[in-house]
Amino acid sequence: MRTVLFAIFPFLITFSSFGQGNLRQQLIKNWKKTDISAIDGSPYYDDETANLDFDLNFFSSDSVYLFNNSRLTPLRYRLTADSLLVLSGLRLKIREISDIRLVVESLESEGFDFKMTYTPKPLFDLTYTPEAYRAKNGEVVFTAIHGKLEPQFVHKTMSPVDYIFEQFGFPEYRKGGFVVRFVVTAKGELTGIRVVASSNDRFNDKLVNAVLKTKGMWKPAEFKGEKVATEVEYDYNLGYNDRNLTSEVDSVSYSKMYLDYGLQFISTGAYRNAATYLKKAIDFNPLNVEAYFKHAEVSFALRRKDEGCESLSYLLLLEQKKAEPLYEKHCK
Numbered sequence: 001m002r003t004v005l006f007a008i009f010p011f012l013i014t015f016s017s018f019g020q021g022n023l024r025q026q027l028i029k030n031w032k033k034t035d036i037s038a039i040d041g042s043p044y045y046d047d048e049t050a051n052l053d054f055d056l057n058f059f060s061s062d063s064v065y066l067f068n069n070s071r072l073t074p075l076r077y078r079l080t081a082d083s084l085l086v087l088s089g090l091r092l093k094i095r096e097i098s099d100i101r102l103v104v105e106s107l108e109s110e111g112f113d114f115k116m117t118y119t120p121k122p123l124f125d126l127t128y129t130p131e132a133y134r135a136k137n138g139e140v141v142f143t144a145i146h147g148k149l150e151p152q153f154v155h156k157t158m159s160p161v162d163y164i165f166e167q168f169g170f171p172e173y174r175k176g177g178f179v180v181r182f183v184v185t186a187k188g189e190l191t192g193i194r195v196v197a198s199s200n201d202r203f204n205d206k207l208v209n210a211v212l213k214t215k216g217m218w219k220p221a222e223f224k225g226e227k228v229a230t231e232v233e234y235d236y237n238l239g240y241n242d243r244n245l246t247s248e249v250d251s252v253s254y255s256k257m258y259l260d261y262g263l264q265f266i267s268t269g270a271y272r273n274a275a276t277y278l279k280k281a282i283d284f285n286p287l288n289v290e291a292y293f294k295h296a297e298v299s300f301a302l303r304r305k306d307e308g309c310e311s312l313s314y315l316l317l318l319e320q321k322k323a324e325p326l327y328e329k330h331c332k
Helices: 002-006 020-027 121-127 160-168 201-212 251-267 271-284 289-301 305-317 323-331
Strands: 012-014 030-037 055-058 063-068 071-076 090-097 102-106 115-120 132-134 140-143 152-154 176-184 190-198 221-223 226-238
Touching: 020 090, 030 121, 115 121, 121 221, 160 201, 160 226, 176 201, 190 201, 251 271, 251 289, 271 289, 289 305, 289 323, 305 323
Parallel strands: 012 090, 071 152, 140 226
Antiparallel strands: 030 055, 030 115, 055 063, 063 071, 090 102, 102 115, 132 140, 176 190, 176 226, 221 226
16 A cells, blocks of 8 residues: 555545635644554554655645655646546545544545644644754754654655665675754755764765755754754664564565465465465564464365354454454354
């Protein structure tokens, strides 16, 4: 889902009972995404979806900033006569809008199933207290907090971490570790660039110069409606800390791999093989919701009622609403 959402550019939003003029005025705010779930309220457990930013700053009647992964993208949007807003085929429907809350849903007919809840950024900022210090020039500098308080990097395709690394040009055949820290001022300027940790001092100047190449590409962070200076830190661990691959396993990746195998076997009708691999997917990641649904499906096809009901019971524990009627049908 995350990849699809990143690719969205023209918005299509449905505005049911709202007048377009009034709705436009209510939309023009800086909205911070505070929750994402399936439309029926079922939670997502994969980190890519759950941690998606997708903040929206409607700053005029036809323009919006999309902020995600520390990157700011200016987009155009329009409201059609039937109260829709089109984003690369994605249609969103406003279920609720007020001075303190915005709720939008995808239309399931488009093949997506998510609901996002937003809060105006100034109100969201009342929920936490960032660390801060006073610089030599007297300016208060806040410590950036990803997902809450951070400067915005204006680039069409790259996050600031990726852009700086590309400009860094560190040799691919070498290993190294570097931590760079700098301040984006309340005017969006760069200051205080320094490498605070390095495995090879000979490359420090190259990293500083890479950060300098982002000059003019930043918008300052905002806190409680005011532009503020923030200190940012990026850690580039370029194979410097070797991992023992024999003792550490990326269980989430393995779970996805076995789920893919299971889906392939389902497509060919090999349900017994599919059940085996779907069970492996669940064993590696007990939060893999899709694996539970598919395991229940093939279990009932194989007339293994107990195994199917066991998978559905776990889905109920994971608060998956779509599992409720299936459990009622097959297991009661």
